[in-house]
Amino acid sequence: MTTFTYTAKDFKSENEVRWCPGCGDHAILNAVQRVMADLGYNKADYAIVSGIGCSSRFPYYMNTYGFHTIHGRGSAIATGVKTANPRLQVWQFTGDGDALAIGGNHFIHMIRRNVDVNVILFNNKIYGLTKGQYSPTTDRGFRTKTSPFGTVEDPFVTGQLVLGARGTFFARSIDGNMKMSQEIFRDAALFKGTSVVEVLQNCVIFNSGVHEFVTKGDDREDKQIFLRHGEKMIYGVNQDKGLVLENGKLKAVTIGQDGYTLDDILVHDDKEESIYLHAALINAQLPELPVAFGVIRAVDSPTYDEALEAQISEVQQTRKITCMDELLHSGNTWEV
Amino acid sequence: MIKETKVIELEAVTIRFSGDSGDGMQLTGTLFSDATALIGNDISTFPDYPSEIRAPQGTVGGVSGFQVHFGKRKIHTPGDKAHVLVAMNPAAIKANVMFLERSATIIYDSDSFTERNFLKAKFKTNEPFEELNLIDHPKIAVPITSLTKEALVDREMDNKAVLRSKNMFALGLVSWIFNRPLKVIEDALSLKFGKNPDVLESNILVLHAGFNYGMNMQHTTPQYIVPAAEIEKGTYRNINGNVATAWGMLAAAEKAGVQLLLGSYPITPATEILQALSERKDLGVKTIQAEDEIAGICSALGASFAGSLGVTSTSGPGLALKSEAINLAVMAELPLVVVDVQRGGPSTGLPTKTEQADLLQALWGRNGESPLVVIAASTPSDCFDYAYIASKIALERMTPVLLLTDGFLGNGSEPWKIPSMADLQKITPRIAKNQEEFKAYRRPDDSLAREWAFPGMEGFEHRIGGLEKDEMGNVSHDPSNHQEMCEIRAKKIENVVDMVPDLETYGCPEGDVLIVGWGGTFGHLISAARDLCAEKKPVGLAHFNYINPLPANTAEVFSRYKKIIVCELNLGQFATYLRSKFPQFTYHQHNKVQGLPFSVGEIMESVTKLLED
Numbered sequence: 001m002t003t004f005t006y007t008a009k010d011f012k013s014e015n016e017v018r019w020c021p022g023c024g025d026h027a028i029l030n031a032v033q034r035v036m037a038d039l040g041y042n043k044a045d046y047a048i049v050s051g052i053g054c055s056s057r058f059p060y061y062m063n064t065y066g067f068h069t070i071h072g073r074g075s076a077i078a079t080g081v082k083t084a085n086p087r088l089q090v091w092q093f094t095g096d097g098d099a100l101a102i103g104g105n106h107f108i109h110m111i112r113r114n115v116d117v118n119v120i121l122f123n124n125k126i127y128g129l130t131k132g133q134y135s136p137t138t139d140r141g142f143r144t145k146t147s148p149f150g151t152v153e154d155p156f157v158t159g160q161l162v163l164g165a166r167g168t169f170f171a172r173s174i175d176g177n178m179k180m181s182q183e184i185f186r187d188a189a190l191f192k193g194t195s196v197v198e199v200l201q202n203c204v205i206f207n208s209g210v211h212e213f214v215t216k217g218d219d220r221e222d223k224q225i226f227l228r229h230g231e232k233m234i235y236g237v238n239q240d241k242g243l244v245l246e247n248g249k250l251k252a253v254t255i256g257q258d259g260y261t262l263d264d265i266l267v268h269d270d271k272e273e274s275i276y277l278h279a280a281l282i283n284a285q286l287p288e289l290p291v292a293f294g295v296i297r298a299v300d301s302p303t304y305d306e307a308l309e310a311q312i313s314e315v316q317q318t319r320k321i322t323c324m325d326e327l328l329h330s331g332n333t334w335e336v
Numbered sequence: 337m338i339k340e341t342k343v344i345e346l347e348a349v350t351i352r353f354s355g356d357s358g359d360g361m362q363l364t365g366t367l368f369s370d371a372t373a374l375i376g377n378d379i380s381t382f383p384d385y386p387s388e389i390r391a392p393q394g395t396v397g398g399v400s401g402f403q404v405h406f407g408k409r410k411i412h413t414p415g416d417k418a419h420v421l422v423a424m425n426p427a428a429i430k431a432n433v434m435f436l437e438r439s440a441t442i443i444y445d446s447d448s449f450t451e452r453n454f455l456k457a458k459f460k461t462n463e464p465f466e467e468l469n470l471i472d473h474p475k476i477a478v479p480i481t482s483l484t485k486e487a488l489v490d491r492e493m494d495n496k497a498v499l500r501s502k503n504m505f506a507l508g509l510v511s512w513i514f515n516r517p518l519k520v521i522e523d524a525l526s527l528k529f530g531k532n533p534d535v536l537e538s539n540i541l542v543l544h545a546g547f548n549y550g551m552n553m554q555h556t557t558p559q560y561i562v563p564a565a566e567i568e569k570g571t572y573r574n575i576n577g578n579v580a581t582a583w584g585m586l587a588a589a590e591k592a593g594v595q596l597l598l599g600s601y602p603i604t605p606a607t608e609i610l611q612a613l614s615e616r617k618d619l620g621v622k623t624i625q626a627e628d629e630i631a632g633i634c635s636a637l638g639a640s641f642a643g644s645l646g647v648t649s650t651s652g653p654g655l656a657l658k659s660e661a662i663n664l665a666v667m668a669e670l671p672l673v674v675v676d677v678q679r680g681g682p683s684t685g686l687p688t689k690t691e692q693a694d695l696l697q698a699l700w701g702r703n704g705e706s707p708l709v710v711i712a713a714s715t716p717s718d719c720f721d722y723a724y725i726a727s728k729i730a731l732e733r734m735t736p737v738l739l740l741t742d743g744f745l746g747n748g749s750e751p752w753k754i755p756s757m758a759d760l761q762k763i764t765p766r767i768a769k770n771q772e773e774f775k776a777y778r779r780p781d782d783s784l785a786r787e788w789a790f791p792g793m794e795g796f797e798h799r800i801g802g803l804e805k806d807e808m809g810n811v812s813h814d815p816s817n818h819q820e821m822c823e824i825r826a827k828k829i830e831n832v833v834d835m836v837p838d839l840e841t842y843g844c845p846e847g848d849v850l851i852v853g854w855g856g857t858f859g860h861l862i863s864a865a866r867d868l869c870a871e872k873k874p875v876g877l878a879h880f881n882y883i884n885p886l887p888a889n890t891a892e893v894f895s896r897y898k899k900i901i902v903c904e905l906n907l908g909q910f911a912t913y914l915r916s917k918f919p920q921f922t923y924h925q926h927n928k929v930q931g932l933p934f935s936v937g938e939i940m941e942s943v944t945k946l947l948e949d
Contacts, residue, residue, distance in 0.1 A: 013799070015810060047642065047791040052802075059799050060811065065791040067641050068801025069634070070664050076599075076631035080638020080646065081791070083622060084597050088642065088791050106634070109627040312617045319618035324590045327583065327619065328754045331472040333573045334438075336753075 003040035008033040010043060013063040024175030024201035025054060025122065029061055031181040032091075032120070036064075038182075039089075039189055046089045049078040051098040054129050054203075055122040058093035072103025075110040078117045079304075086305040089189070091118045096137040097127050100156050104136075108165035113304040114193045120185070121198045122175075123158060126207035144206075158198045159282030159296065163275045169195035170282070171295040174215050175202060180226060180293060187295050193303050214291045223286055227294035229270040232262070235290050242266070243289070250280045252289050270298040340866070341715055341750070343859035344419065344560040345935055351510065353503075354401040354432050355424025356393050360503035363528075364422075365402025367507060371520040372406045379406040394456035399431035419560055420513075422506050424448060424480070426464050427457035433468050439574040439749040441474040441558040443509065445502070447481035472574050474558060474749060478549065480505050487545035491538055501542040508546025513555055518547055554604040556688040559748030559933070561715060561859050570753040577716040577745035578605075580752070581675055582612035584723025585647050586619060591724075592731050592763035595644040597622040599635030601654065604687045605743040606677035609649040629657035633674065637661055640670040641800075643790035645727060647673040652681045652694045656701070662736055663702045666825065668800045669777070669786050671730035671765070675723070678742040678856075680931040689931025690743035692855055693906035698738045699884060699913065705822045707829040709733075710883040712740040714858035717752035719745055722881060724760060725835075731765040733832055734785045740883070742856040742905075744933050771795035776809025784828040832885055839878055839887040841896075842866075847874030849946050850897035852923075854880035854910050857934055861903060864939035875943060880910075886917060894921050901926055901946055903939060 011033040019025045036046065046064035050056035052071035059066025069077050074092045082090040099107045099121050110117065126144065127133040133146040137158065141150040162170045169191045173181045181199065188195035200211040209216075214223050218237075225235035225243065233243040240255050242265035253260040272278070281292040321327045353365045362383055369381050384401035392398055403418060417437045423429045425448040436442075442465075454462055465471055484505045488498050511518060522540055529536035575583075589596035598621065600610040614623045622639075626632040629650055636646030650658060655676045665672045678694045680686025698710050709729050713722040719741050726737040768774045768787035776798040777786050789796035798809050804821060806812040841850070843865045853861040858879050865877035878893050880886070894900055901924040902911040911923045926942040928934060 015799075042794070044794040044797060045792055049638070059801070062799075064797050066799035066801075067638075067668070068799065068803065069637075070660050070802055073630060073634045073661065076626065076634035077638035077641070079624065079631070080597065080599060080635030080640075081642045082638075083624060083635065084595065084639035084642040084644040084646075085792060105627055106631050109631065308622060312620055312622070315617040316620070321618050323757075324583075324587050324619070325757050327586070327616070328573075328757075329571065331573060332469050333571050333754065335571055336567055336569055 002042070004042050005040070006037040006043060008037045011036050011063050013061055015060045017061050018057065019054060020205055022204040023054070024124070024199075024203070027175050027178055028120065028122065028181065028199055028201065029058065031178050031185060033062070035182050035185040035189065039186065041089050045087065046091065047081050048091050048093065049074050049081060050093045051103055052129070053095040053098045055093050055095040055201075056098060072098055072101070073106060074098065075103060075106035075117075075119070079106075079110050079113070079115045082115050082117055082305045083308060086116065086309060090116070091120065093120050093122070095121065096123045096125060096135045096158075100136040100158065100161065108161065111162055111165040111167045111194045111196065114168055114301055116192050116303040116305055117194055118185075118188045119194065119196045121158060121196060122201040123198050124201045124203040124207055125155070125210050126203050128203045128206050132206035157282060158196070160279065162196050163279055163282065163297070167196060167297065168193040168299045168301045169295070170278070170297045171195070171197045172293045173197060173199045174211070174293065175199055176215065184295060187298065191298055193301055213286065223290055225290040225292050227268045227270070227281065227292055227296060229268055229295065229298070231268055232265045233268055234265060241290070245277075250284060250289055270295050271300070273299050339715070340563065340862065341859050342562050342863055343933070344562060348406070349420065349514070349560075350403060350405040350418045351420040351422065352401055352403045352418035352432060352435060353422045353506070354399055354428035355503070356427070357398050357400040358393065358500075359400070359424045360500060361400050361402050361424070364503040364507045365404055367521050367524050368510060368516065369404045369406070370524050371511065371516040372404065374520045375517065377406040379404060381405070392456070394425055394427055394453050396427045396431045396457055399428050401428070401432065403435075420510070420558065422510060424502065424506065425457070426453050426459060429464055429470070430457050430459070430468065433470070436473070437560070438751060439473065439560055441476065442470065443476040443478065443506070445480035446477040447479045474576065476555060478509060483545060483549060484542050487542050488538055491541075493538060497538075501538055504539045504542040505546035505549070508543040508548075509550045509555070512547045512550030513557055515557070518543060554688045556605055556743060556747045559744050561748055561750035563751065568753055572751045572753055574749050575717050575720070575752045576608075576747060576749040577713065577719040577741050578608035578677065578747070579612045580717055580719035581649070581713070581723045581739070581741060581746075582609045584720040585645070585673060585727050586613065586616060586621060587720070587757065587760060588724045588727030588731070588763055589645045590619070591757065591760055592645065592727070592765050594731070594765055595620065595622065596647065597624070597636060597639035597644045598647050598649065599624045599626050599632040599639070600649045601626050601629045601632045603629070603651045603654045605679055605746045606649045606651045606654070606675065608746065609675060609677070629654040630661060633658040633661040637665055637670060637672055640665070640672050641668070641790060643788070643792065645671060645673070645731060647675070647727070649675040649677070651677050651679045651687075652697070653684065655694060655697060659702045662708065662738070663704065663706050664802050665736035666702070666706045666708055667802050669734045669825075670736070671734055671788070672736040673723070673726045673730050673739060674736060675739045675741065677746045678740060680929075686931040688743065690856065690933060691905050691929060691931060692742060692857070693909065693929065694740065695883070695906065695909040695913070698740055705826065707826045708884070709735055709737040709829055709832050710740065711737060712855035712881055712883055713745055714855055714879060714881055716745050716748045716750045720752075720755070728761060728763045729832055729835060731763055732785070733783060733828065734766055734788060735829065735832075740855055745856040768793070768796055774798075775807055776800055777805065777807045779824070783831050784824055830885055833888050836882045836885060836887050838889045839880070839893050841893060842877040842879075843869045844874050844876045846896035847876055848897065849875045849899045849901060849943055850894065851875065851877045851939070851943060852880070852900055852902045852910070852914070853877070853904065854883060857903060857905060860934040860936055861939060863936045864943065867936065867940055868943055873944070873947060875947070883913070891918050891920070894918060899924060899946055901943060903934065903942070905929065905934070
């Protein structure tokens with residue numbers, strides 16, 4: 001394949017970026033543009049699809065093919081784009097409302113089919129574009145304009161939903177951590193299948209600081225673990241903490257304390273088909289456990305778009321009908 | 337040229353019940369005839385016993401048949417050939433080949449399709465339909481034996497007695513398909529088996545099981561259309577409306593040199609379009625059976641964005657769900673064909689019955705100013721032509737096109753002179769050629785259609801979407817730009833009129849009454865017009881296939897008649913539309929919403945009354 005040389009600037013469109021100053025989206029946009037420049041794919045082969053919401057303005061800021069569609073339907077449209085032409089690089093940009101509320105059905109079915117689309121899901125736990133209503137990821141009891149006394153419903157955990165839909169790839173990142181996001185976006189782009197990347201994104205206006213208990217503070221490295229395939233699950237400001245499995249559950253330990261040694265620490269395997277540990281990592285919550293980031297799951301499985309093309313070529317190898325005229329004359333015909 | 341055609345009205349259908357001499361076919365036929373006679377039809381029947389009283393079971397010699405021809409008008413014969421064959425085993429199919437109409441529907445007991453029975457009936461292979469050249473006949477395969485057993489599982493009957501009830505299952509199913517009331521049959525059974533309540537009860541149980549099975553499987557009433565005049569020379573085949581629709585889009589994609597992608601969700605009575613295209617992997621068609629109606633159209637639209645001909649198929653409730661995505665296609669100005677095989681509504685309505693009540697939904701059922709092209713097919717085979725032209729308009733004018741067919745056309749079949757691909761109109765997709773000149777919404781010529789550039793084409797990268805935009809494709813909230821864009825989109829659709837042939841009339845070119853119809857009622861309307869003309873009545877027929885835009889000469893045609901009567905299977909939607917377009921005329925109406933096609937007689941009656949008024 002030909003490799004193209006670009007800089008991030010080549011992927012910036014002439015449109016003024018209109019997200020609020022300080023919005024987490026700016027950093028995500030920069031990370032995506034750098035990754036695309038670095039990947040070396042033909043710029044004309046990118047198709048950026050989105051639904052509705054702040055995150056869905058993304059295509060307008062990319063100097064590629066872009067389709068800003070309708071609320072919740074990005075996954076269904078991206079499925080059509082990729083299925084029509086599997087040689088394209090199809091990315092979907094979406095949010096917690098767009099993908100998990102109105103678009104939930106399309107989201108899970110695209111994942112189930114394993115259409116080779118990279119989904120970047122901005123999770124700010126709020127509806128921003130409609131000015132501050134709770135979303136399907138808003139924590140129980142949280143007060144918003146439509147839950148002035150607190151919500152009385154539990155949120156989705158994005159990764160759980162992805163696993164439930166038989167997802168092959170799930171990763172988590174933080175908007176402000178450009179380095180982490182770039183590494184993950186690149187992995188997502190190279191993965192064949194639906195790659196879902198949940199980015200904890202900050203809405204400065206309606207839900208500012210919602211992720212801060214994880215993402216901010218001098219001790220933040222004690223609260224996050226960045227997973228890499230084949231590496232020990234080690235984290236912490238001093239890199240002395242790690243995860244072990246005890247009584248079927250994850251446990252955070254300090255290496256050298258309570259008899260735990262480096263050998264006891266789990267090694268991350270994102271290729272493991274069983275969802276057991278991946279689910280445990282997705283569910284890990286403070287204060288008992290650090291929040292997991294990085295590529296948590298990346299299991300190889302046939303993609304829908306390629307399987308369909310493979311089936312077509314298989315059928316065509318032994319076909320009796322090769323064109324429309326032959327089809328029209330197939331079956332029972334008679335002369336008048 | 338208006339093609340003369342004739343529908344075989346359901347009141348003039350010939351059904352042949354056929355099975356082993358022990359299968360009770362005579363009783364089945366008699367009961368069906370009685371029920372038919374009691375609802376006011378004239379009937380003529382013809383029992384066809386085997387020559388040997390007890391020929392070996394399962395052999396062709398042992399087949400016993402009963403043919404019934406029923407009709408509203410005077411029926412003089414039991415019918416030459418059957419429109420429907422009910423066959424209890426393979427031998428019954430073989431024995432009746434010579435008695436079948438070309439497009440006859442075959443309802444058969446799929447449980448009887450065993451190697452043993454194929455041998456007994458002297459089939460050489462296990463493919464009886466192929467051997468008998470019946471591949472293209474509509475078929476309804478029903479596991480009659482096992483379903484009868486299941487229906488009687490709680491009744492402690494011996495196997496032989498259970499199997500004797502199979503005929504009641506077939507009768508129940510046929511009664512559902514042809515709207516016969518079970519009550520009449522039950523009464524007849526009571527008379528026959530009154531002294532044996534056990535047999536009576538089990539027969540009624542199985543009768544209902546067959547009727548309910550037909551309802552659950554959403555089996556629709558088969559429809560038959562035949563040429564009325566002398567037909568042209570050529571090679572013919574049978575085709576139904578749904579397959580013709582699927583093939584029309586396929587032909588258009590081949591002609592245009594683009595890939596066809598159908599995104600769809602199963603819905604009665606449109607599902608067969610999805611099935612027919614799913615079979616065509618050999619021709620490279622991609623089909624996505626989506627998770628819902630919305631995903632069906634959205635995946636199709638995604639494919640159109642990516643450079644394929646995206647199409648989607650549905651019926652009324654599905655069209656409602658697709659509205660938002662149709663509007664995105666209107667706004668994004670992408671080629672897209674939406675097929676609505678109309679059924680009885682509103683809501684779930686009458687899923688297996690025909691109606692024309694989605695017209696205003698098709699024209700106006702979306703938010704905002706949302707113009708698109710609406711076309712309606714009028715016979716099963718011309719579904720091919722209109723699916724083809726719908727695709728051509730979509731690809732050449734960068735617009736969604738809504739094709740209306742209906743349950744009557746979709747399930748109806750007729751002999752069709754096979755077209756040659758070389759004779760079909762050329763299709764030139766509006767693909768952009770010049771990177772320097774390209775702008776997302778530049779409209780290079782008078783048609784006002786934009787150009788199509790899609791991912792993979794270097795140097796044409798651009799963004800489109802559902803927000804209002806300017807010529808460059810950039811989002812614009814400018815008030816005057818919005819008005820200008822709305823007007824351009826409307827004008828673009830009006831301009832499609834240059835692809836629309838003039839409206840033709842049948843019968844008197846001017847006169848007292850013009851019958852106006854559209855879509856799937858054509859067969860009945862032309863039959864009525866033909867009969868009226870034969871009576872020397874000053875009547876003409878104008879039948880519409882192009883709904884938006886209307887043919888350019890519409891008003892001129894209307895002005896040639898003293899009275900206009902709009903006949904449609906709804907409460908007056910096309911009449912409403914015509915009043916808004918041409919308020920200078922008075923429109924009389926003949927409306928029917930019973931889930932049934934018109935009868936020729938009722939149209940003649942309405943027109944005659946209007947002539948006399």
